[in-house]
Amino acid sequence: MNQSCWLSLLVALFVSATTSVSLAAAPTPANPGFESDGTGVARPTGWVTRGSVGASFTEFGGHTGALRLSHWSAGDYSVDTEQTVTDLRRDWYTLRAWVKRSPGQNDSSIVLDCGTGVARAFSPVAPASEWLQIVVSAKVKRGSCTIRLHTTASGGEWANFDDIELIPGRVELSVLGADVSSLAKSESLGGKYFDEESKHQCRKRSALDILSEHGLTDVRLRVWVNPADGHHDIPELAKMARRADEAGLGVLVDLQYSDTWADPSHQTKPAAWAGYSVDQLEKAVFSHTLAACTAIRKVGVTPHIVQLGNELNAGMLWPDGHTYDPPNWDNLSRFLTAGYNAVKRCSPTTKVMLHLANGGDNGLYRWWFDNVTSRNVPFDVIGASYYPYWHGSLGALQYNLNDIAARYGKPVIVVETAYPFTLGFNDPFPNLIGLENQLVSGYPASPLGQAASVRDVLSIVRAVPDGRGLGVFYWDATWTAVAGNGWDPTDPTSGNNWENQALFDFQSNALPALDQFLP
């Protein structure tokens, strides 16, 4: 997608989000909070129940109010509790609902059927005490929509629903991406990528073509200042940005201000900057940022987003830009402001993102962004890493994203997420997530478990209110096990600890998680 398309999408998203609130209220669903009757009612006022009727009932334990709708049966069941809302305009409507479900064999979902096909959002899995809000949009064809609360499950599995809303407007994510920082090095060492279509086509298709054809809009590329292996530098960024553009993909640039990995535990200055004063570091951030952005512009590509630093929980360019050991918020704010100014000088329409890890930790985000906003650091987008096995429940992610989007008035992106498709390995180096007890309840380490994890992170971002959920990037989607492409840029014999979390399997075939990005 080109820059103008991307911008108009963003504008459309903001416009639809704001207008949907101010338009005349839509006809509302009857008894949306299941409060009209007592407990144990199979067909609450306003709703009809089909299928395993006895598996649908009201009970205590509402998201709000006293009551909720539950689906449960001792034996296997399939049940729909539904109502049809009439007198709707021929336009988009969005169903919002608060849901919970048990983690076993259970496809609980909310459905909006407005005569143009069934739109469905599955209930994610979170701890039993946590309600999640999910949304689904559909376009009205003949003046009415059916709201359907569905569960097909094994005996003993349960689902809860409450606070059903139908509001005008459409909710959709505009940035669907994958980090492909490993790709150029992988290909140079013989890495190949396939999907079903590859088997039927003669023309050569790269991983970028496959991502684009699976509905992704953007790729993310990591940049190190002077990396030991000659990959992940500015020339490679420019080459990959050109290729991404040719494959129809936009670019998010991940500037790490280091010669190697930068994350909450590592923010080592580039060797060439080691002796710099704070003034010199500020100038170096500006010139490096400007150089990276300019290199992309020179190959005819406008970066959609540039992120200043990577997972900045503990700041960057240690020790000068540390956030607590000792705290140097004023220095960090100077570095980030210099980076922002460099991006805007190179490309005024490019969005500047600030990115933290631990996407479920609201205290971290408030502490960090309160500090930088109180120092007037300019930025456009908030990025979060959310690895489900490390960063808290989906409920914690939802709470944090909704809070920071509103508190700072900025769009949010989950800029890194991943989940294993197997606990197996394809090189001798142990994987970061390789044990059953590291997994998240409800999400097996299987191709479908990985797909469900991606689907549900997308759902949480989609549900961020007021159109502020921009999208999701999957982290290093193309990092398959290829000899020489290990984790350590200084050591060609180092291994890969991520091949069971790539979006391509051990035969380099695209995994079903990729299909979750399709509209």
Ligand SMILES: [Ca+2]
């Ligand atoms: Ca209720």
